[in-house]
Amino acid sequence: MRIRGMNAFVRTYIVIPLLLSLWAIFPSQAHLVSYEGGSEVMVESMGSMRTQVSAIYSPKWWLGTGLVYDRLQSDYAQIEGDVYSAQVAVLLKRWNLAEAQGNLYVHFAPGYLKNSFLAEESTELIFKYGARADYETRRIYVAAEYFSILGLEDENKNKNLIDSFALSLGVAPYIAQYEDLNTWFITKVMWQEDFKRVDVFPTARFFFKNVLWEVGQSLKGESLFSFMMRY
Amino acid sequence: MNDQCKTLKTIAFAIVFSSFLFGTAETTWAHDHKASHSHGKDHAHKDLKKGDSVEKDQTAQANSSKDLKNSDVVINVNGMVCSFCTANIEKRFKKEKAIKDVVVNLDEKKVYLSFKDKGSLSDKQITSNIKKAGYNVVSIERN
Numbered sequence: 001m002r003i004r005g006m007n008a009f010v011r012t013y014i015v016i017p018l019l020l021s022l023w024a025i026f027p028s029q030a031h032l033v034s035y036e037g038g039s040e041v042m043v044e045s046m047g048s049m050r051t052q053v054s055a056i057y058s059p060k061w062w063l064g065t066g067l068v069y070d071r072l073q074s075d076y077a078q079i080e081g082d083v084y085s086a087q088v089a090v091l092l093k094r095w096n097l098a099e100a101q102g103n104l105y106v107h108f109a110p111g112y113l114k115n116s117f118l119a120e121e122s123t124e125l126i127f128k129y130g131a132r133a134d135y136e137t138r139r140i141y142v143a144a145e146y147f148s149i150l151g152l153e154d155e156n157k158n159k160n161l162i163d164s165f166a167l168s169l170g171v172a173p174y175i176a177q178y179e180d181l182n183t184w185f186i187t188k189v190m191w192q193e194d195f196k197r198v199d200v201f202p203t204a205r206f207f208f209k210n211v212l213w214e215v216g217q218s219l220k221g222e223s224l225f226s227f228m229m230r231y
Numbered sequence: 232m233n234d235q236c237k238t239l240k241t242i243a244f245a246i247v248f249s250s251f252l253f254g255t256a257e258t259t260w261a262h263d264h265k266a267s268h269s270h271g272k273d274h275a276h277k278d279l280k281k282g283d284s285v286e287k288d289q290t291a292q293a294n295s296s297k298d299l300k301n302s303d304v305v306i307n308v309n310g311m312v313c314s315f316c317t318a319n320i321e322k323r324f325k326k327e328k329a330i331k332d333v334v335v336n337l338d339e340k341k342v343y344l345s346f347k348d349k350g351s352l353s354d355k356q357i358t359s360n361i362k363k364a365g366y367n368v369v370s371i372e373r374n
Contacts, residue, residue, distance in 0.1 A: 033365075034319065035319035035322065035323060035363060035364045035365055036323070036363035036364070037323075037326070037363070038319060038322065061362065061363050061364065061365045062365075091365075094310070094365065095310075096308075096309040096310025096365075096366055096367040097309060097310060098309055098340065099312070100310075100312060101310040101312050101313070101316075136312055136313060137312055138312045138313075138337065176314060177314070177337060177338070178314045178317065178335045178336065178337050179314075180314070182313075182314055182315065207314070207315040209314075209315075209318060210315070210318050210322075212315055230315070230318070230319075231322075
C-alpha cells in the first residue's frame with residue numbers, strides 16, 4: 001500500500017509474497033481487556049490441542065473480567081478434560097506512543113477441571129495464571145506470553161498441568177485504514193516445557209470494525225481458527 | 232509428508248489470498264461506497280461511480296478531509312495503531328448524547344468529533360472518554 005513507484009503486478013504477486021515467505025509472521029492474540037464498559041466474546045480452536053470459549057467484560061479500561069471454558073487434550077497437557085474458570089486480567093502498563101503501542105498484562109483465573117484423562121472422571125480445583133507483553137505498530141506485531149494451569153488438589157496439587165510459553169510475530173502486508181479490512185500474517189511458536197513440544201502456527205488474521213477472525217495451521221498439521229467480536 | 236503438504240497448501244493459500252487483498256486494497260482504500268458510512272459527512276466520494284478512477288476517489292478523499300476539518304473538535308491521540316482496538320474510541324463517544332458523529336483517522340492520529348445542535352463536551356469529558364478507551368490525548372483543538 002505504501003510502496004510507491006513499483007509495478008503493481010510485481011509488487012503484489014512477487015515482492016510481497018517473497019517478503020512474506022522470508023519473514024516469518026506472527027499474530028496478535030486479542031487484548032485481554034477491552035475498553036471501559038466494553039465486552040467481547042471469543043472462540044479459539046487449535047485442532048486437537050485446545051478449544052477455548054470466553055466472554056470478557058471490562059469494568060475499567062485496564063481490567064478485564066469474564067468466564068472462560070477450555071477443552072484440553074492430552075497431546076497438549078498432562079490432563080484431558082474441560083476447564084471452567086473465572087478470569088481476571090489486569091493491564092499493568094500501557095505505552096501509548098505516536099506510532100506504536102505496548103502492553104503488559106497479567107491474568108489469573110481460579111476454576112475447576114473435569115478431568116476425563118483417567119478411566120474414572122474426576123473434578124478438581126485448578127488455578128490458571130499467566131503474563132503477556134506485546135508491542136505493535138501499524139506494520140508489525142510482537143508478543144510474548146506465558147501461561148500455566150496449576151493443580152490444587154489430590155495428586156495434581158502444586159503441579160503445573162500446563163506450562164507453556166508462546167512467542168508471536170506478525171506483519172501487516174499493507175497499511176489498512178480505519179474502515180478497511182485489516183490483514184495480518186502471524187506466526188506463533190509455542191513451547192510446552194514438560195513435553196518438550198514445539199508447535200509453530202503460521203496464521204492469517206483479519207479484522208474489520210469490531211469483528212476479528214484468524215485461520216492457520218501448525219507445521220504438524222493442527223488447524224487453528226479463532227473468532228472474536230467486541231461490542 | 233501429508234501434513235507438510237497440508238501446511239504448504241495453507242501457507243500458499245494465505246499468501247495468494249493476502250496478495251489478492253493487497254492488490255485490491257488501493258481501490259478499496261476509501262471503503263466500499265455502497266457500504267454504510269458511520270460518519271455521515273457530505274462525502275464527495277459518495278458520488279464515485281463504477282469505472283471512475285482511483286485518482287478521482289483520492290481527490291474526493293482530499294475533499295472529505297476538508298469536511299473533517301469542519302468538525303467541532305479535533306483530538307490528537309497517541310497509541311492508535313490498530314483499527315480493531317481504536318474502534319473503542321468510536322464506541323465510547325457514541326455513548327455520549329452530545330455526539331453527532333465520530334471519525335477516526337489512523338494516518339493523522341486524529342479523532343474528529345461533531346456535536347449535535349446545542350451539544351458539547353468539555354476537554355475534561357473528551358480526555359476521559361479517550362482514556363477510558365485506553366488511549367492518551369496529546370491535544371484538543373476546537374473549530
